[in-house]
Amino acid sequence: MIERLRKGHAAGLAGLLLLTPIPGLAQDGATLLEENCAGCHAPGENGALSRIAGQRKSPEGWLMTIVRMRLFHGMEIDNDVQSQLVHYLADTQGLAPSETEGYRYILEREPAVVEEIDAPLGEMCSRCHSGARVALQRRTQDEWDLHIDFHVGQWPTLEYQALGRDREWLKIAREEVVPMLAEKYPFETEAWSTWQSAEKSDANGTWVFTTRLPSKGEAYGTLEVSGETQPYTVAGTLKTANGDEFAVSGKLNVYTGYEWRANIEIGGTTYRQVLAMSEDGSTVSGRQFLHAEDSLGAAFKAVKAGDGPAIAGVVPSTLAAGEATTVQIVGTDLSSIDLSGAVVASGGTANAYGAAIELSPDAGTDGTVSIAAGDASDKDGLAVYSHIDSLKVEPEFGVARVGGGGGSAGKVPARFDAVGYWNGPDGQAGTEDDVRIGIIPATWSVAAFNEEAEVLKDVEHAGEMDTSLGIFMPAVAGPNPERPFSTNNAGNLKVVATNGDVSGEGQLIVTVQRWNDPPIR
Template sequence: MKTTTLKPLGRGLLALAVALATQSSQAASDAEQIIQSNCLACHTQEGDQQWSRISHQRKTPEGWLMTIARMQVMHGLKISDEDRRTVVKYLADRQGLAPSETEGARYALERRLNTPEAFDSQMFTETCARCHSGARVLLQRRPASEWEHLVHFHLGQWPTTEFQALARDRDWLDLTLNKMVPELAESLPMDSRAWAQWQQQAVAPVQGDWTLAGHMPGKGAFHARMSVTPTEGEDQYALMLTGQYADGSELKGKGQAVVYTGYEWRANLEIDGQVMRQVFALKDGQLSGRMFLRDKDEVGADVVAARDAKGASSILAVQPAYIKAGTEAEITIVGTGLSGLPVLGTGVDVVEVISESPDLIRVRARAASNASGVMTPSVGVTEGGRFAIYDRIADVKVVPEFAVARIGGNGSSTPRVEARFEAEAWAAGPDGKDGTADDYRVGMMPATWSVAPFDDVAEADRDVHFTGRMNASTGVFTPAAAGPNPERRMMTNNAGNLKVQASVQDGAETHSAEGQMIVTVQRWNNPPIP
């Protein structure tokens, strides 16, 4: 019986392996033919599947997309959208980045627009990160000769580069070629151990059912189930997603996904009538990253997901991730393969299990009046997530502390770019003193929001009146319309400089916090990597 059971399974797996190998080979052949037919007018053949310039760079899928788009815009390349997708897939798989090589720069891929950048190299900051994000550079790899080509390209394409700020006060070209290029070649090399090792890794499976947990500023926490089904294309999948926000509203959609380089998950889904994009990284059977509106990427959610796998279990999130000492609350544990007794931590009793399934457990919990601290919850033998117990709020922070919103609309070609804020509560640690290193994060809490002039100039220019409106309950700021405003001094536009104010109520105490928001003009060029 054992033999007869394994034979069909073995044949099926062999057939699947052969089909995938054939599919992959065909896709590579198609991409190479497209390159041969479209790129050799400018690039030269250097060997079997080797071309000048093209074969001497490694980039993310977005990086390769930007390269081909630049060839179209600047050099008149004619290529169909389908052929462009084929070439991007081929180059990202063959000349991509290892997971460790994207760490610290994924905020650009995930469109985290308000991420402040800071780099150890002052020269890198002043040479590369003065015009675009430093992440755009960090997400590519080249040998020294190619970094040198890039310098010459910048100077040839933008001749005023040497006369701009942080360039005209120094011998820019000499410094860039003789100091910046060697630095880049050493820190971001074409050949690396990480990439060589990653190419030997087995590709993790993605088909099957996944559990997602996320948090969207202005909306709150959510959980969902996502089915992933292979389609005909290489590393391409059909998606079905169903879930719910913490406020009870439904989350439902479907779409398609592509996996590049064995771990770079990119998907487009239509959810509740809006197209959303997923930019995730696959690691150790989990996906993590951001899901955002395709045409309004400031509106998005942090997401972590785990795939159902036999014998595996995980806790992805606890929603909400805190409880106040001496109170009761309904708590949801989101994960996969959940089985056993739910435990939230010392000092917290689970008084009722409201509902339970392998991916979702709802409980009513009661925290002791003297409980406090950060706990690691568990379900049976599975531990994970984070759960905070606090007796009082010691401090509140506005997140992000600094943000940019952009005017738009009003007949212009670019829409308004909102700014979204949350109030992050902190509690005093074991020392009982506020504002010390022992303080611990509680989580995002409801707040009342407002804006005020940031300085005397903003007050004189009536920035609060002209720049837009803050939603007092959600923390979402919607900027005003684009274009000159006859009501403003000198008929200027609706830009401005504002304080962002949050007020959080904790019993009889009110805690306040401030951030800053610049409301500025449209960004006309918005590439995949800013």
């Protein structure tokens, strides 16, 4: 098992081990903690185990800690017990919802976030891992200080690495960074105390959702969550914008009263959901991605039935003017729907996903549509366009990784969207008053980003772009004898999206494998 953990895909590792069944909780969490951890972690005067008692983390954070104990310290623990411990620690020493805000992208494995971490944390911490990984922990000042010792002991060469050897690394860490971390990310907070005493919402019930599938575009559906013990059972239906329908099934665990982690199958393909329930339990949002490849995913939002009118979104969310069409207003308790904006509604029918509305956008129409149902609203939830003034590629900077070729790391593709804009009141593209239309169809291609990429023939060797989906699949890893010095298939590419006579550009770096890919990067 240890060897399998070493070689496994990190997202798969988190997905697997965070969903291991909890067989009846035969023992309480405190007992399991004592039995499995007290052999190395001595109890203090209050009986709490050293090191463990002074930390709070996300479910993934606690999972990484336990797996590290297994890999480097020979800890022997069954997966079901490990799952119970992760639950117990996340529930009793986790993070409040407000404490994860602004950093959830790292839990959701969002592939296109570029962090900007100020000094000294940028040099001290983010030269090896994300700044979000630091921000998703809470420790006492003593624990932050011991955390420095841990780094020196675990990675003794770090003082000789770039951004370490040119300064008094250890002195700065102890005298500047530890006090800063203790103040910025303290163990005891009002947010956590309040959340511990708050009544937690139940995930069981019917949820109506919107999302996007990598190869099928916008989609919506229902999830029925049921069960008395975790993991809960998830079942439902997903429909794409073009009418394809797929069965949905899977398992769900909820940590800390709001951290939603599910593995689900949609039409035979397994997806991973890393979501957060709102504090009142009426909505859940985050990111859903392919379990086998976390770079291919999209935002996911769901509203819960039974809590009054609620709107999750509109599918499709962008609509070319000039043709009568039907859009799905995705939500619950939508007995009365009001539309205002660039369309005329000619009828509608309630269904299990909300309501299907027949629209007549006039040719030449440009504008947004706001939707309201009781107290629920989705301002500018639908855009109708007859023309596009400018086009942007999102993300504007992406990364793909070569892989395969007999190695343990597979290819990591990159996915792009074409987003249309109107110029806005000033009539100029690329200014602050531009109006976002939304994701629109485009034809995709790649070109050499600069002269060096042209000389090295990066377009020829780095991989292939799907011309309709905007998904770039990198080439195989390993030496390529057709390139200078038999270098690998890395590249620096320009990503081009075109719709009619309007185009937009982004950048794609095709680079080497990521060999160490933990649940929190």
